[in-house]
Amino acid sequence: MIIDIIPVANDLFEVTVHSKTKSIHSVTLSDEYANKLVADKFTKNQLVRFSFEFLLEREPNTSILKSFDLREITNFFPEFQSSVKSLVKSSTS
Numbered sequence: 001m002i003i004d005i006i007p008v009a010n011d012l013f014e015v016t017v018h019s020k021t022k023s024i025h026s027v028t029l030s031d032e033y034a035n036k037l038v039a040d041k042f043t044k045n046q047l048v049r050f051s052f053e054f055l056l057e058r059e060p061n062t063s064i065l066k067s068f069d070l071r072e073i074t075n076f077f078p079e080f081q082s083s084v085k086s087l088v089k090s091s092t093s
Helices: 031-038 044-056 070-076 080-092
Strands: 002-009 012-018 023-028 067-069
Touching (some): 012 044, 023 044, 031 044, 031 070, 031 080, 044 070, 044 080
Antiparallel strands (some): 002 012, 012 023
């Protein structure tokens, strides 16, 4: 599976997931939320990629919302923030 991420604006990304069925998603990620999750350890692009990898481990790409704000992931998967924080912690070890 291939994930392509195109920054459209500072807070907006177009994500294309190439799988059996291709899907295109519009994702919003504010600087404030990115800083809360990863501080300066990862770029927003890297955080969006990790978020899609996280989602794709749990559901098919065709089940992922077509348009959403990254902070909405915790509404469906409460463990999302702790997974991101574990990623950050492991990268600084």
